[in-house]
Amino acid sequence: MQKSVHIGLIREEKHPHDNRVAFTPKQCQWIMHHFPHVALYAQPSPHRCFKDEEYAKAGVTISQNLENCCILLGIKEVPPTFLLPNKTYLFFSHTKKKQPHNRDMLKAILEKNIRLVDYECLVHPDGQRILGFGFFAGVVGAHNGLLAYGQKTGLFKLKPVHQSHDFQELISHYFGVKLPPLKIVATGSGRVAAGVLEIMGLLGIKYIPPEEFLMNSYNYPVYTQLKAGELYLRKDDKTYSRADFHAHPEQYDCKFLPFVAASDILMNGIYWDKNIPPLFSAKDLQKDNFRIQVIADITDDTNGSIPCNLGDSTIDDPVYGVDKQTMTRTAPYLPDTVDMMCVSNLPNELPRDASQYFGDQLMKYVFEDLLSGNSEMIKKATIAENGALTSYFDYLQDYIA
Numbered sequence: 311m312q313k314s315v316h317i318g319l320i321r322e323e324k325h326p327h328d329n330r331v332a333f334t335p336k337q338c339q340w341i342m343h344h345f346p347h348v349a350l351y352a353q354p355s356p357h358r359c360f361k362d363e364e365y366a367k368a369g370v371t372i373s374q375n376l377e378n379c380c381i382l383l384g385i386k387e388v389p390p391t392f393l394l395p396n397k398t399y400l401f402f403s404h405t406k407k408k409q410p411h412n413r414d415m416l417k418a419i420l421e422k423n424i425r426l427v428d429y430e431c432l433v434h435p436d437g438q439r440i441l442g443f444g445f446f447a448g449v450v451g452a453h454n455g456l457l458a459y460g461q462k463t464g465l466f467k468l469k470p471v472h473q474s475h476d477f478q479e480l481i482s483h484y485f486g487v488k489l490p491p492l493k494i495v496a497t498g499s500g501r502v503a504a505g506v507l508e509i510m511g512l513l514g515i516k517y518i519p520p521e522e523f524l525m526n527s528y529n530y531p532v533y534t535q536l537k538a539g540e541l542y543l544r545k546d547d548k549t550y551s552r553a554d555f556h557a558h559p560e561q562y563d564c565k566f567l568p569f570v571a572a573s574d575i576l577m578n579g580i581y582w583d584k585n586i587p588p589l590f591s592a593k594d595l596q597k598d599n600f601r602i603q604v605i606a607d608i609t610d611d612t613n614g615s616i617p618c619n620l621g622d623s624t625i626d627d628p629v630y631g632v633d634k635q636t637m638t639r640t641a642p643y644l645p646d647t648v649d650m651m652c653v654s655n656l657p658n659e660l661p662r663d664a665s666q667y668f669g670d671q672l673m674k675y676v677f678e679d680l681l682s683g684n685s686e687m688i689k690k691a692t693i694a695e696n697g698a699l700t701s702y703f704d705y706l707q708d709y710i711a
């Protein structure tokens with residue numbers, strides 16, 4: 311007889327409340343069917359994108375008290391007062407870069423003898439992250455970029471994504487949408503870029519290779535995609551190697567500039583850190599040939615790869631203008647603005663689908679390792695255990711001291 315395992319889906323307590331969840335009701339049902347020794351519980355929540363009744367209908371026990379669960383699954387950081395001692399927790403802790411606002415939480419985790427496994431640290435053997443919400447960030451970001459361009463030009467209208475119940479309903483609104491000739495440049499090749507390309511496909515926007523995109527005009531909507539290898543070249547020998555770029559990004563030049571004069575919309579999904587050159591400069595923005603009217607900065611680093619990202623916008627008010635001459639924030643859609651979509655929580659606009667996608671990856675690549683109790687992958691993502699930091703996260707000692 312296998313020992314029974316009780317797993318709880320916690321209510322998100324961080325403000326503003328996140329509406330996503332680690333497993334959907336259907337996924338919970340599937341798990342309990344295929345792993346009869348596993349029982350799933352959910353704390354009731356008014357904020358979650360799936361109703362308590364949907365979980366109850368799927369056979370999940372709704373319970374305020376999760377004391378009987380050994381594993382607790384959340385999404386965002388858990389405020390210290392809500393942490394239950396002696397449990398295994400999985401969520402995005404945002405502690406591995408010593409984020410100051412989560413220090414007290416990590417201290418509480420150690421004091422309460424909690425095992426913390428951080429989703430962000432779960433990686434495949436080649437180092438690629440297993441879990442993330444990037445795909446639906448790309449989907450929503452691309453839609454929002456087009457919506458903003460339609461508003462700016464008055465040429466077409468799209469509904470905000472969060473007015474659709476789910477992705478399926480969003481797609482149904484695309485029937486009959488006719489886009490004018492426009493040129494979109496998308497950057498990146500990760501999950502975000504995959505989501506952007508999904509929207510390009512659904513709206514029938516045609517892919518054009520970068521060199522042709524730069525030279526030609528088209529009387530139908532087109533896009534091109536620039537991966538890191540097409541964007542960055544080594545200053546000395548004009549080559550690109552992924553490993554070398556990741557190790558020495560400051561040795562590379564960015565080749566994006568010609569695209570500012572050939573594109574109407576930029577959808578930015580490229581990874582960025584402070585040593586990687588930006589796509590263009592504030593000076594380039596002032597030039598007459600700067601054609602881009604809307605930037606969906608899905609990567610969304612303030613003053614990061616996009617110098618006119620002047621801070622986050624919100625799901626309710628997703629677009630602001632930036633005056634191209636003064637680089638100041640204005641109302642959107644003015645004649646001399648570039649209009650910026652810089653929402654940092656895009657997947658929350660499609661939480662049911664984003665949760666399902668996340669739960670699928672969690673189920674496929676993590677769940678059995680979690681149950682096994684002896685997995686290298688889980689060990690490497692375990693930040694705290696037995697009241698101490700694990701050897702992989704020893705470097706956080708001064709952060710919690």
Ligand SMILES: NC(=O)c1ccc[n+]([C@@H]2O[C@H](COP(=O)([O-])OP(=O)(O)OC[C@H]3O[C@@H](n4cnc5c(N)ncnc54)[C@H](O)[C@@H]3O)[C@@H](O)[C@H]2O)c1
Pocket residue numbers: 439442443444445447498499500501502503538555556579580581582607608609610653654655656657
């Ligand atoms: N706005 C939002 O709501 C939202 C949501 C999710 C992700 N994001 C952001 O979008 C960006 C892309 O996310 P993603 O999910 O596509 O990521 P991903 O992990 O799927 O892909 C990232 C890409 O960046 C490359 N990369 C990874 N580490 C690198 C390094 N050190 N130097 C250079 N390149 C590196 C990888 O090779 C990969 O091609 C990230 O900055 C992420 O934080 C934003």
